[in-house]
Amino acid sequence: MSDTVCAIEAYFQRASASRLTLPRTQLFDYQPNRFLRSVIGHLLAANAVPDVTEKDRAIPLDDALRAYVLDPSATLPDQVCVYYWFYPHRRRVVMKHSAMGFCGGNGAAIYGHVFKFFPFGFWVVWDEHGDRSNHFNLRRLADSTPTISASARLVLDLSQLPPADFPEAPTDNGMWLVTDYLVSQAEDRTKPVTPI
Template sequence: MGKYSKSISERIAHTKITQGYCLICGKYGVLTFDHVPPQGSITITKVEQRHITETAGFVSGNGVKGIESSNGSKFKTLCKTCNGLHVGGDNDTEIARVCKLLTSKIKDYFNIPTSPYTEISVEVDAIKFCRAMIGHILAATSVKECKVEPESTPYFDPLKRFVLGDDDALVDTHEMYYWFYPSSRHVSAKNIAFFNEGNLAISSHLHFFPIAFMVTEKNKGIFPWHAREFRLDDTVLRINMSSQGLPYAEFPFHGLHGNQMMFLDGSTAIVSYPVGQ
């Protein structure tokens, strides 16, 4: 029994719950499933989830069996109101629209290998897009967070207020970045501390094809060189398709170099991947 239990992802201990504290509004009650990535933005398939700390360079089949879900990656951490009104609805619809347009343009880009351009772009409603992405970041974690009454924190409080409708909540506290993410694996990491060249910054991540999205502390961000800042008054989303950025597509899980260090709670950093890949 001991050897068998070690072959199953620890994620199994962080998924089962019926009632708890909603990770956005903080109210106690019945919890509902939030799909991460949101439905409509990707093709929903059977997936397995693991903690990122159980993976080896994002390679599946390393001896730890993931927790299966027949219809995409789900997290039971939000109340019905926050799930449907603040995270989903028109906000998720905007993510789906942008991802479908980006996917189409990416296919066209690679069908023209001699193209002199290294950037593709689509129109975006930045507030709707970012509100949904940040909502899913807050939701995609361990249910152990729902079992205790939430405490006030300077990093997460503004994110919650923004998701709940305060358009100006992040002005003085956070920045957002995005870049091309050419992978079928989905990554959600709620709280990463990354150290690089003397700078320590907290960040949160949601990566799924075709975009990696990162939230970080204002004026402290550590991000890939080819990333673009996502401003809430943006009307166009522009992605750098240069092959020089590909080694950094999985940032901050691309491998540490020099004096870089990373600190995280494995239960709040999850990778999911289509079964069989």
């Protein structure tokens, strides 16, 4: 994926092997534009067959993401919000065009894509109205400059992590809506035991 992801993954693998006690917040140098384009490019590559074969199909979220990835001078569209969190699990998940609804929420929903793989979980949200996502305490990725190689510090919170099945298993007052053909999950295989 990107050098940033590889560096962060290597950092946590070394830390877990050495049994270090890590600070609650870790900072990593990264290039926001390149990092976001890498994440979104991988997410777009996970399109379902109808998303890429139907020529007249208009999908505003994917169209906006595609335009952003293909134009190096573009900034992330205002309607798109990319949340992230530390995801210390081996299960990889891609959920396209899914939504979190709320009981008693008068039709309020958070619509977007979910992409999770160690060490990150991402929730790419489209045109969110209200502040429903604020109570999850997620950090937000942003590219504040059209300069592709601009640098920044990525903050990774290691305390109060969301559960492994966040956001697809919402709390008591929520529901998760998704079409099964737009979901994929994979887990690492266990290594076979070789008889002696």
